[in-house]
Amino acid sequence: MSKNINAVVYEKHGNPADVLHVKSRPWPTPTSGEAVVKMCAAPINPADLNQIEGKYPVRPELPATPGFEGAGVVVDLGAGVKGLTSGALVILPHNIGTWRDALAVKAEDLVVVPEEIEPVHAAMLKINPMTAWRLLHDYVDLEQEDWLIQNAANSAVGRAVIQIAREPGYRTVNVVRRSELIDELRAEGGNAVIVDGENLRDEVKNATGGAPIRLGLNAVGGESALRLANCLAFGGTLVSFGAMSLQPLKIPTGLLIFKDLRFRGIWINKWYDNATPAQRMDAFQSLFEMAKRGLLKTKVEKAYPLSEAKAAVAHAAQGKRSGKIIFEFGE
Ligand SMILES: NC(=O)c1ccc[n+]([C@@H]2O[C@H](COP(=O)([O-])OP(=O)(O)OC[C@H]3O[C@@H](n4cnc5c(N)ncnc54)[C@H](OP(=O)(O)O)[C@@H]3O)[C@@H](O)[C@H]2O)c1
Structure with a gap:
């Protein structure tokens, strides 16, 4: 096993493609209760x-x-680690910095x-599919x-x-x-796929037959969020x-007064910070159950080695991608 690893590092905040560097670091040694994980993706x-x-x-x-x-894969165990074996594929927690070899x-x-x-599938379950799961289970009791609209x-x-x-x-x-996404998202199971614009509310009404929509999911903000809110039924949640x-x-104000x-x-x-270990495991089991059936596979547009971190982050910052930009780590 190599004595050094590569890690992406930044010393100051700024445009990622400008401030990131790849640095050599010593191979990590586990202290008591720690495991060394060699990153996969x-x-x-x-x-x-x-x-x-x-x-x-x-x-x-x-x-x-x-x-x-x-x-990544567990390759070394410190003293006192129980219930984890070398060779296990594991998902990393947040706030530890995963863009490094180990x-x-x-x-x-x-x-x-x-x-x-x-x-690669496992590497992208923790944030986006888990957020999707929580969005659908924690806010409105749907039948x-x-x-719902997003x-x-x-x-x-x-x-x-x-x-x-x-x-x-x-539904x-x-x-x-972008209109080119309509067929693709329909094929993935979207019941209605509509290009955002001034007529959104009418187009949504046509697509749903005027059925009430009680849950809206907003990742865009601005006018798009407002158009989404305007599609919600009385008492709906964005x-x-x-x-x-x-x-x-x-x-x-009218959306609060007249539509509550x-x-x-x-x-x-x-x-994650507030969940008990049992709640976290329960939630992961639900995602794993779907992942085992080939679902929740995040699309990838391009995989980069860590050594090309600047090009990778510049690529990731571009809109209209066909999927994620990821790091894949060599042997
Ligand atoms: N709050 C949380 O805990 C949490 C958790 C997970 C994700 N998020 C957030 O959720 C959002 C989506 O994350 P992701 O990783 O799923 O995204 P992603 O796969 O990287 O895709 C980005 C999406 O944003 C769209 N987009 C980019 N710029 C836009 C603009 N100016 N107007 C409208 N749409 C725009 C893109 O559309 P095109 O394909 O047309 O460019 C694409 O659909 C991000 O804001 C992320 O930070 C938050």
Whole structure:
């Protein structure tokens, strides 16, 4: 095993492609209760870029290694580690920096992945599919055939929402900003796929036959979020979890007075912090059960080696991608 690893590091906040460097670091040694994980795959999510830019609520001590999620294989165990074996594929916790070849982590924070699930698949279950799961289970009690509406429907979260919603038979209105995604998202199970625009409310009414929509999921903000809110039924709930347009959410008073809409938000990191180990495991079991059936596979546009971190983050910052940009780690 190599004596050194490569790690992506930044010493100051700024444009990721400018401030990231790849540095050599000593191979990690586990202390008591820790396991060394050799990374297999780690995606570049919008939150990773925001954190490097200094625009995220959690600012790590600098220098720092980015990467909120990923999966790897346990290769070494410190003293006193129980219930974990060398060779296990595991999902890493957040706030440890996954963009490095290997790292020592508290063993109790690792989630062991069933062997039917591939490393790249496992590497992208913790943030986006888990957020989708929580969005569909924690806010509005939906019943079979109920409708919900979401924007950025082709995002990793959006595609997971489509798949998770299908399990109990919820129906999805999927709002996108590109017409070329309509057939693809319909094929993935989206009941209605509509290009965002001024006529959204009428087009949604046509698609749903005017059925009430009690849950809206907003990852865009600005005018798009307002159009989503305008599609909701009296007493409906809009859950915001992203602001891809970088525009603020402006809520007209009428939506509160005359429609009694509820506005909520979710930050999945907080959910993990507050969940008991049993709640976390329960939630992962539900995702694993779907993943074993080939579901919740986040699409990948391109995999980069860690040595090309600058090109990778520049690519990830581009819109209109066909999937995630990820790091894959060599032998
Ligand atoms: N709150 C939480 O805990 C939490 C958890 C997970 C994710 N998120 C957030 O959820 C959002 C989606 O994350 P993801 O990883 O699923 O995204 P992703 O797969 O990287 O996809 C990005 C999505 O945003 C759309 N988009 C980008 N710029 C846009 C704009 N100006 N207007 C409208 N749409 C735009 C893209 O559409 P095109 O394909 O057309 O470019 C695409 O659908 C992000 O904001 C992320 O930070 C939050």
